[in-house]
Amino acid sequence: MGLSGRFRSALVIGGQGIRARKLRTFLSMVSLFLGVLAIVTVQAGSVLANRALLADIELRMAKDGTTRVNLSSSGKTVPIAVDTLAGRSDVVGTLTATAIIGEPGVRPINPGPSPLKYANQDMYGNSSRMVCDSSGTCRVMEQDAAGILPRGQAVELQLVLLTGDIRPYRPFPVEAGRWLDFGGPPSLSPSLVLNREAATALTQYRLPAEMQIISEAKNPTPRIIGTVHDANEVPTAYVRADEAMAWMSSASLGNLSLELYLNGDGEPLLQTLLARMSAVSTDPVEPYRSVVNSREHIGGQLDLMRWIFLGMAALVLLIGVAGILNVGLATVGERVEEFALRRAVGTPRLLLAGIVLAETLITGLLTAAAAIGVGVAGLQVAGTLFGDRREMLHDVAFPWEAGVAGVVAGLVAGILGGLFPAIRAARIPIATVMRA
Amino acid sequence: MSDVPLIHLDGLTKTLTGQGEPRPILSGVNLTVHPGDSVAILGRSGSGKSTLLSLIGLFDRPDSGRYLLHGNDIARVPERRAARLRSQEFGFVFQRFFLLKHLTALQNVSMALVNGQGWLPRRKRRAKVMAALEQVGIAHLARHKPARLSGGEQQRVAIARALVREPKILLADEPTGALDTETGALVIDVLHAATHRGCGLVLVTHDHAHANRMQRVLRLTDGMLVPEHQGVFR
Numbered sequence: 001m002g003l004s005g006r007f008r009s010a011l012v013i014g015g016q017g018i019r020a021r022k023l024r025t026f027l028s029m030v031s032l033f034l035g036v037l038a039i040v041t042v043q044a045g046s047v048l049a050n051r052a053l054l055a056d057i058e059l060r061m062a063k064d065g066t067t068r069v070n071l072s073s074s075g076k077t078v079p080i081a082v083d084t085l086a087g088r089s090d091v092v093g094t095l096t097a098t099a100i101i102g103e104p105g106v107r108p109i110n111p112g113p114s115p116l117k118y119a120n121q122d123m124y125g126n127s128s129r130m131v132c133d134s135s136g137t138c139r140v141m142e143q144d145a146a147g148i149l150p151r152g153q154a155v156e157l158q159l160v161l162l163t164g165d166i167r168p169y170r171p172f173p174v175e176a177g178r179w180l181d182f183g184g185p186p187s188l189s190p191s192l193v194l195n196r197e198a199a200t201a202l203t204q205y206r207l208p209a210e211m212q213i214i215s216e217a218k219n220p221t222p223r224i225i226g227t228v229h230d231a232n233e234v235p236t237a238y239v240r241a242d243e244a245m246a247w248m249s250s251a252s253l254g255n256l257s258l259e260l261y262l263n264g265d266g267e268p269l270l271q272t273l274l275a276r277m278s279a280v281s282t283d284p285v286e287p288y289r290s291v292v293n294s295r296e297h298i299g300g301q302l303d304l305m306r307w308i309f310l311g312m313a314a315l316v317l318l319i320g321v322a323g324i325l326n327v328g329l330a331t332v333g334e335r336v337e338e339f340a341l342r343r344a345v346g347t348p349r350l351l352l353a354g355i356v357l358a359e360t361l362i363t364g365l366l367t368a369a370a371a372i373g374v375g376v377a378g379l380q381v382a383g384t385l386f387g388d389r390r391e392m393l394h395d396v397a398f399p400w401e402a403g404v405a406g407v408v409a410g411l412v413a414g415i416l417g418g419l420f421p422a423i424r425a426a427r428i429p430i431a432t433v434m435r436a
Numbered sequence: 437m438s439d440v441p442l443i444h445l446d447g448l449t450k451t452l453t454g455q456g457e458p459r460p461i462l463s464g465v466n467l468t469v470h471p472g473d474s475v476a477i478l479g480r481s482g483s484g485k486s487t488l489l490s491l492i493g494l495f496d497r498p499d500s501g502r503y504l505l506h507g508n509d510i511a512r513v514p515e516r517r518a519a520r521l522r523s524q525e526f527g528f529v530f531q532r533f534f535l536l537k538h539l540t541a542l543q544n545v546s547m548a549l550v551n552g553q554g555w556l557p558r559r560k561r562r563a564k565v566m567a568a569l570e571q572v573g574i575a576h577l578a579r580h581k582p583a584r585l586s587g588g589e590q591q592r593v594a595i596a597r598a599l600v601r602e603p604k605i606l607l608a609d610e611p612t613g614a615l616d617t618e619t620g621a622l623v624i625d626v627l628h629a630a631t632h633r634g635c636g637l638v639l640v641t642h643d644h645a646h647a648n649r650m651q652r653v654l655r656l657t658d659g660m661l662v663p664e665h666q667g668v669f670r
Contacts, residue, residue, distance in 0.1 A: 004555060005554050005555030006552040009551060009555070012550050337534060343519070344522065344528050345601075346548070346551045347551040348520075349519070
């Protein structure tokens with residue numbers, strides 16, 4: 001009851017004080033506003049950047065906690081592996097090949113395949129081609145001059161063969177059409193799901209829909225059934241492994257790298273798979289495992305930047321705190337008789353300090369509410385204006401962490417700005433009323 | 437009159453220390469006030485009347501001597517307990533009314549109830565405040581701010597503020613100093629009425645007419661209280 005009574009008393013009297021000095025409270029809020037807004041903005045920016053970066057990495061690498069296993073493979077082991085993994089929901093295997101969609105017998109616009117931004121630039125010379133791996137790392141490879149083909153309407157793609165649905169690990173959002181169906185029997189006309197880059201290329205260059213799988217003589221006619229966002233700059237197509245492998249020789253299958261995505265270590269499955277693969281392989285099958293831990297990795301990278309910006313915002317906040325402090329001290333000076341009188345009627349010193357602190361805390365909280373409101377509105381305006389051009393601003397929601405940071409900043413500013421005035425108020429001698 | 441006095445001062449001393457030489461202001465004050473007593477204290481300016489009142493009201497502490505409240509020595513009571521005693525036992529009326537100009541009469545009186553010493557719901561608080569304002573005859577002015585009240589009305593609001601917690605002792609420091617004679621007499625009437633309900637009253641004043649209406653009149657001379665004469669209300 002005592003604490004509750006004091007707390008309520010502080011709020012009631014603090015509220016009366018604020019109502020009696022509305023203009024002064026408003027000016028204090030103005031001085032504090034920019035600092036709190038800076039904190040809110042930095043925190044919101046940091047959270048949004050973190051989310052965007054993490055989402056991109058999840059698409060490219062996999063969700064945190066996913067175990068990725070790379071296995072050396074051969075023409076004999078790949079069918080064994082695909083057969084072992086088929087129909088399993090706890091693991092997905094991928095094989096990465098290269099394919100060209102477009103006119104046959106021509107040099108694709110992006111040999112390698114390279115990102116479309118380098119299309120038709122021949123920046124590496126006619127005798128060179130850029131080759132990118134599944135992680136997006138690209139390198140220039142020299143090419144035999146006799147093998148150089150005339151340039152034509154064709155796009156080179158990374159062709160990712162999947163033994164199952166990879167989206168539990170890499171959550172590709174479907175942007176058009178539909179995702180691959182792994183349930184039914186395989187089709188001789190492979191279904192392809194393109195990434196944005198590949199879809200753009202096919203739309204831009206109006207390519208005939210024949211697909212040549214590199215090193216294969218037979219060309220399937222694929223059916224393009226959808227588009228996903230996979231955060232990969234290299235044109236990529238996703239296909240059911242069994243549908244693509246029908247068009248591939250065991251020699252070319254042996255050149256593909258096999259990668260597994262699974263939750264946990266998947267040790268029993270892995271042992272089974274290794275045993276079956278080793279049984280048909282002359283070379284030992286060596287697994288290389290890695291566990292995706294992007295959050296910690298990018299967290300470290302972003303934290304430094306965030307702390308630097310938060311430090312700058314805190315400086316702006318301190319200027320606001322100085323404003324509140326100044327107003328607070330002046331107000332206490334004006335209210336000496338009021339505080340002495342309150343002590344005379346039995347108000348404890350601690351409550352007097354609490355009253356002053358309550359006023360500055362309420363001011364800080366009101367400022368925080370205003371800054372958060374402006375932050376929410378600003379983000380909505382930015383989303384409306386730039387959402388189409390900036391992925392991270394598209395349909396973005398105001399992060400709750402920024403709201404919490406704003407409230408904390410308001411409270412801290414209220415405490416810092418109100419502490420000295422509160423101490424001074426508590427020290428006002430009660431006999432002031434007798435000598436007045 | 438009960439056997440245990442409300443307050444009993446025994447040899448209270450106080451020396452004011454400041455930038456200059458220490459100045460003994462009270463040098464052995466003895467005073468006893470029973471429930472329903474009214475005591476007037478006269479004295480020239482600087483004689484220590486207000487200092488004595490601030491010691492009785494626990495605004496300050498004596499250098500030596502005993503101060504018994506309901507028989508308990510509170511001369512060295514810590515500040516936290518002193519605040520509680522000020523709230524529970526004492527009502528204060530000052531020469532200047534010390535009303536907060538941004539609050540209505542009702543809120544000014546309510547201030548004594550919103551002091552962190554317990555909590556009353558708004559409705560009960562309002563009922564008590566209105567009763568106190570009724571007691572001093574200005575309930576109809578409850579919603580008025582001090583600027584719209586006359587001096588006498590403001591002092592009555594201040595008295596209502598002192599009475600609202602139903603104190604055992606009223607301490608009034610020249611409550612009529614800022615009022616004309618007629619209004620001052622009304623204010624003394626209101627203060628004196630409180631003694632009929634068993635409340636002790638200690639009135640510091642320069643005005644002999646007001647002092648003579650108290651049961652006892654004392655003069656503070658050379659730091660000690662001496663009887664002036666018996667008042668008319670005895």
